[in-house]
Amino acid sequence: MSALPDPVWPVLVLALIQVVDGILCLRPVAFIARCFEDVHFPRRxxxxxxxxxxxxxxxxxxxxxxxxxxxxxxxALVLYFLLAISGHLRARDFGRNLFLNATGMLVICILTPLASFVW
Structure with a gap:
């Protein structure tokens, strides 16, 4: 078994998601800024x-x-999204940001390296 991803497409999809998310975070669009505020993430x-x-x-x-x-x-992304989920739980933000965004991304990040075993 190789240490390199096979198939490559799940890695590319996750990378594309991260690039788009990064672009949206440059000057946070409204829903991302609201998410940061909801979990009390310091603006600085x-x-x-x-x-x-x-x-x-x-x-x-x-x-x-x-x-x-x-x-x-x-x-590292799994850790990031576990921290994001804990931030949402601590802030009692039980809406879309927790269940769709953070938890959904956690699942994608867990499944991406596992795709090599499934395919």
Whole structure:
């Protein structure tokens, strides 16, 4: 079994999601700004989110050729979304941001490296 992803498409889809999310976080669009506010994420740190998303996308793309980098990046994204979910729970934000966005992304990040075993 190879340490490189096969098939590659789940990694590319997750990387594309991260790029789009990074673009939306550059100057947070209304629904992202509202999400940050709902979980009481300090405004002075909002700028960090876009570079994190772009770094995740870069790690996923590079992981296509660098063994285990994609898996490590997926694990980092799993941790990120676990922290996001805990932030939503702590803020009692039980709406769309928790159940659709954060939990949905957690599932995608968990399934992406597992796709190599399924296909």
């Amino acid at each position: 740190y909002w700028w960090v989110m876009a570079p994190l998303k772009f770094a995740a996308a870069a790690g996923l793309i590079a992981g296509i050729w660098i063994p285990y980098l994609g898996v490590i990046t997926c694990l």
